[in-house]
Amino acid sequence: MRIIMHVDLDAFYASCEEREHPEYKGKPLIVGADPKGGTGRGVVATCNYEARKYGVRSAMPITRAYKLCPNGIYVRPNFPLYEETSARIMKILRKYADKLEIAGLDEAYLDVSRSAGSFKIAKEIAEKIKKEILEKEKLTCSVGISVNKLIAKMASDFQKPGGITIVTENEIKDFINPLGVRKILGVGPKTEQKLKEMGIETIKDLAKLSKKQLIEEFGNSMGDLLYKSARGIDESEVIEEQEIKSIGREYTFEKDTDNIDEILNTIDKLSEETIEDVLKSKLFFKTITIKLRYHYFETHTFSKTLDIPTNDLETLKIVAKELLRKHIKDEKIRLIGVRVHNFSEKEVQKSLKMI
DNA sequence: TCTGGGGTCCTAGGACCC
DNA sequence: TCTGGGGTCCTAGGACCC
Numbered sequence: 001m002r003i004i005m006h007v008d009l010d011a012f013y014a015s016c017e018e019r020e021h022p023e024y025k026g027k028p029l030i031v032g033a034d035p036k037g038g039t040g041r042g043v044v045a046t047c048n049y050e051a052r053k054y055g056v057r058s059a060m061p062i063t064r065a066y067k068l069c070p071n072g073i074y075v076r077p078n079f080p081l082y083e084e085t086s087a088r089i090m091k092i093l094r095k096y097a098d099k100l101e102i103a104g105l106d107e108a109y110l111d112v113s114r115s116a117g118s119f120k121i122a123k124e125i126a127e128k129i130k131k132e133i134l135e136k137e138k139l140t141c142s143v144g145i146s147v148n149k150l151i152a153k154m155a156s157d158f159q160k161p162g163g164i165t166i167v168t169e170n171e172i173k174d175f176i177n178p179l180g181v182r183k184i185l186g187v188g189p190k191t192e193q194k195l196k197e198m199g200i201e202t203i204k205d206l207a208k209l210s211k212k213q214l215i216e217e218f219g220n221s222m223g224d225l226l227y228k229s230a231r232g233i234d235e236s237e238v239i240e241e242q243e244i245k246s247i248g249r250e251y252t253f254e255k256d257t258d259n260i261d262e263i264l265n266t267i268d269k270l271s272e273e274t275i276e277d278v279l280k281s282k283l284f285f286k287t288i289t290i291k292l293r294y295h296y297f298e299t300h301t302f303s304k305t306l307d308i309p310t311n312d313l314e315t316l317k318i319v320a321k322e323l324l325r326k327h328i329k330d331e332k333i334r335l336i337g338v339r340v341h342n343f344s345e346k347e348v349q350k351s352l353k354m355i
Numbered sequence: 356t357c358t359g360g361g362g363t364c365c366t367a368g369g370a371c372c373c
Numbered sequence: 374t375c376t377g378g379g380g381t382c383c384t385a386g387g388a389c390c391c
Contacts, residue, residue, distance in 0.1 A: 287383085
């Protein structure tokens with residue numbers, strides 16, 4: 001049997017900010033877009049627990065957060081700070097894990113089956129991890145321990161902030177049954193709503209549906225996920241390193257725009273930043289996708305696949321602008337994005353026939 | 356309430372090849 | 374003249390995660 005641990009840093013961005021700015025402590029702190037006195041654009045990235053008392057939550061429009069908590073401290077995210085802090089923490093976690101899967105800046109899965117061997121030792125490891133992160137980084141985390149990633153993640157979420165929750169094989173059913181379906185990784189607002197319309201709200205409800213029923217309603221992949229998740233089954237491995245599938249940048253304008261120069265200049269800028277990352281990763285891409293969001297929030301993507309992989313900035317700029325010209329409607333644009341994918345590691349040599 | 360920006364994965368139709 | 378099926382690639386859209 002496996003022993004899987006999920007470590008989740010508590011209110012990570014906000015906690016990093018509090019650490020760097022002790023004057024923020026004890027006050028509601030919101031990391032995200034500039035509220036601009038209630039007219040700003042964007043959302044809350046993270047807030048501390050003080051701000052949560054006002055009802056502020058992650059992904060909430062910043063204007064709404066501002067109404068709920070006008071006297072809060074609002075700061076822009078400082079990603080270099082979070083990235084550096086996260087990298088040091090992942091280094092700590094790596095020492096304790098047979099296998100480590102980084103699942104974002106603020107969370108990771110650890111396979112500790114071999115090194116722990118039992119839930120008792122796994123708990124001791126979790127305590128050591130918490131202690132080391134607190135001493136070295138002045139940050140707290142929540143830990144879930146179980147037999148797979150699905151339940152470990154649900155467990156880490158169970159006693160936040162700062163808790164350690166263990167769910168053994170025998171306890172899985174009682175642990176998941178009362179939880180809402182939304183706690184399943186992969187179930188978002190749409191699937192939750194659809195299930196609700198079917199009279200399904202908790203995992204216990206979900207477990208009553210047959211596999212056939214679920215696959216008919218939700219398709220092969222999601223149907224299977226729901227069927228297994230409702231039974232606490234998750235065979236997925238802790239994966240050490242994931243390959244990069246796509247690289248891109250997008251930008252929401254301060255004000256919706258139909259100024260073509262502004263849009264084209266933005267494509268240039270986004271392309272340049274995208275290529276910077278592409279060069280760092282030493283990859284060559286074949287497919288270019290642009291994303292357009294209109295003022296009424298309708299969003300479209302358009303892509304073109306090249307004959308030969310490239311990492312060339314001019315090619316990206318030209319193709320991105322071609323795609324824009326070909327597809328853009330006569331409406332104000334809210335967001336524009338550029339993304340590249342379909343990677344290979346080498347620039348494919350031109351065919352010998354060309355000689 | 357009016358919805359960021361970085362991504363991943365899945366679906367489905369059509370083209371094209373064998 | 375009409376009709377196969379499988380596999381792969383491309384394109385567009387959508388749900389979801391942190």
